[in-house]
Amino acid sequence: MTATTLTPGAPGSIWTAATAVDERRPRSRQTQLGASDTVCQRRAGYVVHQVPRTDTPDTRAAILGTYIHAGLLESARTEFGWLVERSVRDDQIRGHIDVVQLDEATAARLPKRHRPVEPAQVLTVEDVKTKSLRVWDRVLRYGPTAAEMRQVLLYADLLRTVGFADVAGQRYLHRIGPIEVKRIRFRFICRDTGEEHVDEIDFDPWLADEARWWVDRVMEADSPEELTRDHDGPGLETKTLCDYCPWVSKCWAGAAPGVPAQTILVHDDKDREAALEEYVKARERASAAKKRQGVLRAMLAASPEGVYGANRLAWKGGNAVEETDVQALIDKFENADLPVPMAPDVDAMVTTARLGGVAVPLRKAAGQKTSRTISVTRAPKVA
Template identity: 35%
Template sequence: MSIDPGTITVPDLWKGAHRDDRTRPRSRQRLLGPSSIGLCRRRAAYEVHGAWPTDLDDNMHAAILGTWLHEGILRVLAEQYGAHTELELTNGVILGHADVYWAPGGAAPGVVEDVKTKSTRALDVVVRQGPSQHEWFQVHLYAHLLRTGGLTDHPHLPTGKPLPVDAVRLRYVGREYGQVVVHQRMYDEDVTRQALAWAEDVLESAEPEAMPRDLDGPGLSIICDNCPFKTACWNIDEISDDRAPQSILAEDAVGVTDALRAYADAAEVESAAKKRKAKARKTLDAADPGTYGAFKLSWSGGNPRPPEPDPAAMIRVLEGLSLDIPMKPGGRSSRTIGVTRVPEAT
């Protein structure tokens, strides 16, 4: 029997992966999770009020790859080092799953750890700027729930009883090349209090729309781009004429004035910064690559380019041959904004 390989059905990996991802407990969680605290109050409020997601994208390949890598990392830490992993924690209001708990032993302190997989670009931000506030909030809340008896069913640890946590750790792993960056600090009650106050603000909200949008919105924030409540939050279905979602923030004269002030202020700072940057760039023009104090200098480019087509010369040749020049629709030019400050009346 001869079979054409081209007729054999190949199951769609990503369709199955997205269906699998949506059935995970974390994806269906209704209580406020530590991973949402400190990120965006309106997004967290949608979760707390049980709003149904308006944006369940089927292109979250990187996130799902990160989930698969994450599971492998936790398995290695558990099997090779004896770590306790995937601990469900709750106080009845906040529900979270701590990645790793290292129980104290001998001189070793108790440590709660969160593992995050990142793209190379995102990992570079962590190296340069350190963990974000919401990431420190997250791991401190895990520590708080462990310290206050929030552990639920567990095969090896006592549940419902306080467990010692002296330090918190964030372990970042690069998805492309496996780079590892670790940040850790001693547990800080002040950070926990700030995180709990942030959570309380959301939990007391009457509705999601009562909470502010803490991020810049679609096209300006990757978190907003991938938010499951993006359409509801930014009223994207109601925006016409290809206007930016952020245009809903300037619905009246006050909103327009605030945006103009922000634009003018930023433009003035940007202009001054560009001048300083341009002078510094010219100052460095003859500097050799290397490390200078807290800075590393490197150079790229400067190579000769191959010849390129000359559009103007091509047009002249076609015109000389009395041939029609092929044209394509011009479309519309991009709109240019002009913002100037009105002099104060004397």
């Protein structure tokens, strides 16, 4: 047997085909601002000003999400007769709504053969989002992000102002004109476990106006650079949207090679002073939170697993730690006529040398450096 892990773009990788197909999808090539582009003002600006993409980020997780999404929606269409993947647009923005559940009064305006088998109680716009297990707890706790909410509010607003787009395959929907959305729904699906979670809120026209105002700001800007970066940049310990943004090198251009992109946010000593002030405050908050977390962890140490209010308590670990049985391993090698390595045990030699008072000789390790850490302490008062 041969085992090979293929990197993206490696000869024979199936992702080469999947990425090529994804790049040809109409949504990947559209130049009009899409409701799903409204995740960052600067990024939306790049779309509106048709700035060529500068980067080809890793899209494998997004492509998997698209496959799951398409499969679920198609099943809902064929099994439940749901109205799925419908286009909306005006002269500013376009979008594809995952699901529209028509109420009885609106459904009655359609030709009989197009009416849903079971109309909804209220006209609802639904967005299906796939999420990884890593963020699932956050989804259950806090529901949609502000950007996800904005996206669906824009869909609902397009429906109430324009209605369905006048495109092939949905002209019968376009003919009924603007429709009054009453509710928006998020259906979250966990990519790793299949768990399904639904959040619903009543449609609020004020929130829709706010989402429109966000789009207006983007449209009014003379260049993308006038617009705010709504994310913290690439290369951080916790990945951000910037790590997957097709304009990341343009957006964060200017950092010296080998230093973080975020260095471009500091221009002078005033910026340094402000960053250090904020750093100290963040460190104090983190330290106080960590201390309190330790106390709470100790308080809960004897509590049985279970659901308490909005939280579930579970215990992990606590099992015996396994280590290599060196003698048994040597026996196995000898029984199998395998050579037992006789290389010096450096750790043991260093320990013995130190115990015997012998200085351990050191030399610079080729090409390796210690990690650079920050130290921020109170500056002496200037008299």
